[in-house]
Structures are given as structure tokens and as C-alpha cells.
Amino acid sequence: MSALLEVADLRVAYGQVEAVQGVSLSVEPGTIATVIGANGAGKTTLLAAIMGLLPAKGGVHFEGEDLAYVPAEERVARGISLVPEQRDLFATMSVQENLELGAFRRGRAEIPQRLEEVYALFPRLKERRRQHAGTLSGGERQMLAMGRALMARPRLLMLDEPSLGLAPLIVRDILKTVSQLRDTGVSILLVEQNARAALAVADTAYVMELGAITLSGPASTIAADPKVSEIYLGGGH
Amino acid sequence: MDGTIALFLIQDGITNGAIYALLAVALVLVFAVTRVILIPQGDFVTFGGLSLAALEMGRVPGSVAMLLALAAGAMVMDLVAARHDFRAKRIGAILLRTLVPAGLISGAVVLLAPLQLGPAVSILLTACLVIPMGPYLYRIAFQPLARASVLVLLIASVGAHLAMTGLGLVFFGAEGYRTAPLIDANFQIGPLFVSAQSLLVIGATVVLLVLLSVFFGRTLIGKALRASAINQRGARIVGISTELSGRVAFAMAAAIGIVSAILIAPLTTLYYDSGFLIGLKGFVAAIIGGLSAYVPAVGAAFALGIVESFSSFWASAFKEVIVFMSILPILLWRSIWSPPHDDEEE
Numbered sequence: 386m387s388a389l390l391e392v393a394d395l396r397v398a399y400g401q402v403e404a405v406q407g408v409s410l411s412v413e414p415g416t417i418a419t420v421i422g423a424n425g426a427g428k429t430t431l432l433a434a435i436m437g438l439l440p441a442k443g444g445v446h447f448e449g450e451d452l453a454y455v456p457a458e459e460r461v462a463r464g465i466s467l468v469p470e471q472r473d474l475f476a477t478m479s480v481q482e483n484l485e486l487g488a489f490r491r492g493r494a495e496i497p498q499r500l501e502e503v504y505a506l507f508p509r510l511k512e513r514r515r516q517h518a519g520t521l522s523g524g525e526r527q528m529l530a531m532g533r534a535l536m537a538r539p540r541l542l543m544l545d546e547p548s549l550g551l552a553p554l555i556v557r558d559i560l561k562t563v564s565q566l567r568d569t570g571v572s573i574l575l576v577e578q579n580a581r582a583a584l585a586v587a588d589t590a591y592v593m594e595l596g597a598i599t600l601s602g603p604a605s606t607i608a609a610d611p612k613v614s615e616i617y618l619g620g621g622h
Numbered sequence: 623m624d625g626t627i628a629l630f631l632i633q634d635g636i637t638n639g640a641i642y643a644l645l646a647v648a649l650v651l652v653f654a655v656t657r658v659i660l661i662p663q664g665d666f667v668t669f670g671g672l673s674l675a676a677l678e679m680g681r682v683p684g685s686v687a688m689l690l691a692l693a694a695g696a697m698v699m700d701l702v703a704a705r706h707d708f709r710a711k712r713i714g715a716i717l718l719r720t721l722v723p724a725g726l727i728s729g730a731v732v733l734l735a736p737l738q739l740g741p742a743v744s745i746l747l748t749a750c751l752v753i754p755m756g757p758y759l760y761r762i763a764f765q766p767l768a769r770a771s772v773l774v775l776l777i778a779s780v781g782a783h784l785a786m787t788g789l790g791l792v793f794f795g796a797e798g799y800r801t802a803p804l805i806d807a808n809f810q811i812g813p814l815f816v817s818a819q820s821l822l823v824i825g826a827t828v829v830l831l832v833l834l835s836v837f838f839g840r841t842l843i844g845k846a847l848r849a850s851a852i853n854q855r856g857a858r859i860v861g862i863s864t865e866l867s868g869r870v871a872f873a874m875a876a877a878i879g880i881v882s883a884i885l886i887a888p889l890t891t892l893y894y895d896s897g898f899l900i901g902l903k904g905f906v907a908a909i910i911g912g913l914s915a916y917v918p919a920v921g922a923a924f925a926l927g928i929v930e931s932f933s934s935f936w937a938s939a940f941k942e943v944i945v946f947m948s949i950l951p952i953l954l955w956r957s958i959w960s961p962p963h964d965d966e967e968e
């Protein structure tokens with residue numbers, strides 16, 4: 386029970402339809418866990434429920450504490466940050482203002498130092514710091530969403546499809562950043578369509594189908610699984 | 623009409639326009655953050671004005687009872703919402719933000735009111751009484767409806783206004799009051815007589831608008847309010863709670879209401895139910911500005927004030943008709959030139 390995040394039998398329903406049906410998973414400190422699965426498998430729903438944005442049944446424990454009655458805003462303060470699939474940036478505010486708001490729960494005093502760290506990680510954002518977030522390119526938006534999440538100095542960073550709509554080279558950069566972050570001690574829960582890239586950086590992996598986890602284990606084992614390689618990795622190597 | 627009259631009318635119009643600008647800004651602020659069209663904004667103004675008048679006469683204002691009633695309502699709502707998690711700490715926190723502050727403020731007002739300590743103290747006490755009404759009102763009427771459509775929120779807003787006016791009659795009575803002007807002087811600039819009160823109105827409005835723009839542009843909490851107006855979910859995932867933004871927006875609206883009250887209470891007699899018509903002028907200006915932008919709303923408010931003062935000169939019986947009719951061509955023009963959009967986000 387030393388896991389940073391422990392999800393037990395989580396269930397999320399949209400009206401009658403249960404989109405997440407009893408998912409259990411855990412993220413160990415200092416590791417990358419990935420959840421791969423087809424469109425509509427329920428991955429985004431799972432992350433939203435862990436973040437506290439959707440009402441859910443079942444248990445979510447973070448650092449051993451039950452989050453059942455902890456609202457999303459409070460979960461941020463406790464060290465969970467989400468980079469959502471829609472990015473949810475503040476489009477008519479500048480890049481720098483978006484980043485500053487990422488540190489909302491940490492207070493003004495920490496902002497300058499955090500900004501410096503994020504700009505060191507994404508120099509492109511520094512060049513564009515006065516530009517409105519809504520005018521950024523897709524890749525820059527992704528960087529901004531990650532930077533904004535990092536401003537909160539999370540212990541668990543949840544990324545929903547960071548590679549969505551990005552060129553292969555940028556995907557590689559982003560995933561390289563993700564593994565750098567792990568090396569600085571941030572644990573990561575990574576949701577990806579791009580299973581090959583995700584399995585390459587992850588330590589543990591979960592395969593999600595129709596709202597349930599059907600397979601789990603070390604990322605290398607999952608990558609070698611014949612069924613996984615056929616369905617998610619586009620046939621044998 | 624000669625130049626002097628025109629100048630006088632313009633001065634009068636700008637003075638009224640400044641007051642409408644304050645109302646419009648409060649409405650835009652609350653709408654942007656919570657999507658509530660705040661009909662009770664005018665009630666904050668009248669309750670502020672009536673409280674000032676009562677304190678000036680050394681009486682305990684009806685807003686004491688009003689504040690206690692709203693705080694009690696908010697406390698009940700909070701306790702019901704906390705029923706799953708009934709720990710002493712949680713209940714303590716609820717009391718600390720509802721009955722405890724309301725009780726302390728009421729106690730202070732009851733003690734200090736008979737001493738008649740002058741306008742500065744009256745203004746301070748009025749602010750302490752009326753500003754918390756904003757967040758309590760939000761807690762009672764709007765927080766449970768955070769996900770509702772703009773229409774449902776508008777209906778709740780009308781309901782809240784009717785309830786507040788009803789309570790206003792009970793707590794303040796049906797009599798109208800007016801306060802003494804803060805400064806009583808007149809200057810002559812060329813052909814124009816300028817009253818100090820109207821300079822005060824314009825000056826205070828300009829100062830408040832500048833302060834607001836600094837607040838939204840420079841402070842973290844101001845930026846957080848803008849953020850929750852732009853993207854509610856984005857705001858939540860950086861840790862800005864929807865409830866917190868709502869409470870801050872309502873508190874600011876009530877505070878702006880007090881400034882309006884200080885400025886108009888010496889100019890017009892206020893009754894418990896004057897709020898609606900006062901609020902409506904601000905609403906017209908906010909609508910003309912599109913309900914979501916401060917600068918056009920302020921511009922529209924000044925234009926409205928000038929239209930009103932000229933129409934009261936030429937056709938005083940139709941003053942209100944002309945003011946409210948002026949919204950029609952503008953809405954028509956807006957609907958032709960701006961693309962249709964849904965009132966729901968996403």
C-alpha cells in the first residue's frame with residue numbers, strides 16, 4: 386500500500402450508461418503508468434473522475450488519503466494536476482497569465498521561480514509569453530497545458546492524450562519531457578492513443594476496453610503481448 | 623435650446639451615466655463569472671442607501687435583520703450540503719463564514735448606530751452590512767444552480783429580487799429616505815454651474831473603474847475571476863473553485879452597489895422597492911454592451927444617461943419610454959451584425 390495513487394473499483398456513469406465499470410489501478414511514486422485503449426474506452430472519463438470533475442463510485446486514495454469528499458480544486462492543492470484532452474486553456478489570456486494561474490493554489494510568492502522552471506523546460510513558451518493562449522499552435526498549446534499543470538508543482542501529473550494532433554517529432558519531444566519529469570520525482574498517469582510511444586516511456590501499463598481494464602503489467606510485458614501488438618501497435622513489429 | 627442648457631443637460635446626463643456605468647459593470651462582472659443576470663443589483667443599491675439614511679438618523683438599519691436572515695439561510699444550505707461529512711471542524715468552518723461574521727457585524731452596528739459617528743463610520747458600517755449579503759445571496763439562490771441554463775438562472779434571479787424586495791418592505795418599511803449630500807457646494811465654470819456632488823459621482827466612478835481594471839489585470843485573484851469566466855473547467859483544474867469565484871463576484875457586485883448607493887442616495891429618494899428601476903438602467907447599458915464586455919457597457923451607460931437627460935428636457939413624460947425603447951434598435955443592430963451563438967458554453 387505504498388502507491389501514490391490507488392484507484393479501486395471505480396465506476397462512472399453518464400445517466401444510464403456506465404462509461405467506467407469497476408476500474409482498479411495504481412501509480413507507484415516516481416513511475417509512469419499508462420492507460421491505453423481504443424476510442425470510447427472510457428480513458429478520459431477515468432481521468433476526470435480521478436480529478437474529481439465527475440461524480441464516481443468506488444475508492445480513490447492519494448498518498449493513503451481517501452478523496453471521496455475532496456472537490457477537484459482541493460485535489461489540485463494536494464498535488465494532483467490534470468492536462469485534459471481539451472486542454473482547457475484560458476484562450477483570451479496571455480501565455481504567462483495562464484501559467485501564473487497554474488500556481489493559483491501555491492500563491493504569488495512561488496510564481497517567479499516556478500515560471501523560470503517551466504520556461505526552462507519549454508523555451509518556446511517564454512518567447513510567446515505575451516501572446517494570447519488562443520493564438521498558439523497545437524504543439525504550443527500542449528506545452529502550455531503541461532506547463533500550467535506543472536506550475537502547481539504536482540506529485541501526480543495526469544496527461545490525457547498529449548500526442549493528440551501533433552507531429553511525430555513533437556510527440557517525441559513531449560514524451561521525452563514526460564520521462565524527464567519522472568526523473569525529477571513527478572509520478573505520471575499517461576493516457577494515450579499512440580500506444581507504441583506510450584509503452585516506450587511507461588513503467589507499468591493498463592489496457593482499457595469498453596470501460597474495464599482487460600490487461601495490466603509492466604510496460605515491456607504488455608508491449609510484447611501478441612494481442613496488444615496486433616490491436617494497438619498495428620500488427621507485429 | 624441654447625448652449626448653456628445643452629451643457630447642463632450633458633452634465634446631468636454624465637452624472638446619471640456614471641451611476642448606470644457602475645451598475646452595468648457589476649452586472650457584466652457577475653454575468654461573466656456566474657452567468658447570472660443579477661436583477662438584485664438594484665436592491666443592493668437601495669439597501670445600501672436606506673442603511674446610510676438610517677445610520678445618519680442614529681437608527682439601527684433594517685439591513686441588520688436582512689443580513690442575519692441571509693446568513694442563516696446560507697448556513698442552512700451549507701449544513702445540508704455537508705450532511706455526508708459531519709465533522710466538528712467542518713461545522714465550525716460553516717459557522718465561521720455565516721452566523722459568526724453576520725452576528726459580529728450586527729452587534730457592532732446595533733452598538734454604534736445610536737452614537738451617530740458621522741458619514742465615514744456610516745459608510746463603513748453600511749459596507750460591512752451589505753457586502754456580505756452578496757456571497758450569502760449567491761450561496762442561497764445560485765450556487766445550487768451552478769450548472770443550470772442562463773434562463774433558469776434568470777428566473778432564480780427574478781425570484782431572488784422579489785424575495786429581497788419583500789424582505790426590504792418588512793425590514794425597512796414603506797417610507798422613502800434621502801441622505802444629506804457628502805459635499806454641498808457649487809462651482810461656476812464659464813457659463814456652467816457644476817455641483818460638487820456630480821463631480822464626486824463622476825470622480826468616484828472613474829476611480830472605481832480604474833481600480834477594477836487594475837484588479838483584473840494585475841492581481842492573481844482578479845485573473846482567477848477572469849479565468850473562471852473564460853473556461854470554468856480550466857479554472858477548476860488549476861484549483862479555482864466555482865463557488866469561490868461566485869462568492870467573490872457577488873461580494874464585488876454588492877460593494878459596487880454600495881458605491882452607487884453613496885452616490886445616488888443624496889440625489890434621489892430611495893424606497894425599499896426602488897432597486898428594480900435603478901437596476902434596469904444598468905441592465906440596459908450592460909445589454910447594449912453585449913453583457914460580456916466592460917468598456918462597451920460603460921460607454922453605453924454614459925450614452926444612456928445623456929439620452930435620458932435630453933429626453934427629460936424635451937418630453938419629460940416619456941423619459942423612461944425613450945430610454946427603454948432605445949434598446950430595441952440597438953439589439954436589432956447587434957443581432958444583425960454579430961453571429962448567433964448559444965448561451966451555453968461549448
Ligand SMILES: Nc1ncnc2c1ncn2[C@@H]1O[C@H](COP(=O)(O)OP(=O)(O)OP(=O)(O)O)[C@@H](O)[C@H]1O
Nearest residue numbers: 399404422423424425426427428429430431470578
Ligand atoms: N458527457 C457525456 N455524456 C454521455 N456520454 C459520454 C459523455 N462523455 C463521454 N461519454 C461516453 O462515454 C464513453 C467513454 O468516453 P471517453 O471520452 O472517456 O473515452 P476515451 O477512452 O477518452 O476515448 P478517446 O480515445 O476517443 O478520447 C464513450 O462511449 C462516450 O460516448
Ligand SMILES: [Mg+2]
Nearest residue numbers: 428429430470
Ligand atoms: Mg479521451
